[in-house]
């Protein structure tokens with residue numbers, strides 16, 4: 523009796539589900555696509571792009587205009603191939619259904635108003651000036667180039683990442699560094715080098731091949747060294763050459779500084 527009831531319930535459920543499934547295959551159902559895309563996104567993309575595409579190590583996607591994906595065809599291209607020479611990988615081969623769902627979800631993010639980052643960006647800009655960040659960073663063409671250009675850092679990184687980058691630079695380093703040197707931040711590998719003559723160089727790797735390594739120190743001096751001439755070549759993947767400023771900031775000031783960095787979204 524019970525078995526028969528279950529059987530009937532099963533048939534009814536199957537009947538109820540069938541039209542929905544059919545329509546999902548034959549004709550796109552926008553709301554269902556967004557839901558399906560969200561599931562896929564949470565499984566495969568959230569780790570880099572953050573919940574709801576708010577940004578993390580990878581750029582936020584909750585924007586009306588995506589740099590690499592001005593239209594849906596370009597977005598499909600990214601899903602199919604990744605973005606070559608960046609840390610955006612080709613995840614796997616998606617079915618047409620999955621691709622459509624991911625596109626629907628990513629586009630839906632652009633329509634939700636971005637969560638407002640707390641803090642006062644204007645005050646944050648003053649703090650940025652006071653702390654001398656510009657001695658190492660360029661914003662819109664002005665500043666030093668020891669560290670990465672921050673002109674569009676608010677596009678590239680979420681607020682949580684930016685906060686960590688300022689408070690604990692070493693912690694945010696291994697994610698960006700070392701992987702693909704095509705982007706600026708992948709090149710900021712700190713090096714400590716001792717030459718056979720006993721000279722010491724501390725700086726950032728600019729380039730490297732099998733026989734030589736190029737380094738730029740904090741004063742902007744450039745070195746090209748033959749590896750066979752080196753006593754020590756220490757790649758400090760767990761260190762950052764950016765000083766932590768946590769002790770020079772109150773909590774509200776830090777929030778303002780992060781608000782300022784988040785507001786930097788290129789031209």
Ligand code: HEC
Pocket residue numbers: 563566567568569570571579580581583587588589590591597600601605608609610611613624628705
């Ligand atoms: C391993 C980390 C990682 C994963 C996983 C990942 N991405 Fe990305 N994605 C990136 C990075 C890094 C970039 C920025 C590339 C660049 O411009 O340097 C990016 C860029 C993008 C862009 C272009 C953004 C723009 O402004 O043009 C889209 C769209 C995108 N990813 C979608 C996705 C989707 C959808 C998934 C899941 C299927 C995904 N990504 C998974 C790291 C990742």
Ligand code: HEC
Pocket residue numbers: 650653654655656657658659668669670675678679684687688691692694695698707710726740761762763764765767779783
């Ligand atoms: C002595 C030079 C120096 C100073 C001063 C400096 N930075 Fe940096 N910064 C770097 C370097 C080098 C990196 C790249 C390596 C890393 O992330 O640690 C970096 C990375 C960053 C990043 C992460 C960028 C990314 O794409 O991941 C942010 C954000 C940042 N700095 C903000 C600031 C702010 C805000 C200040 C001022 C409070 C500041 N920096 C002062 C050298 C510096």
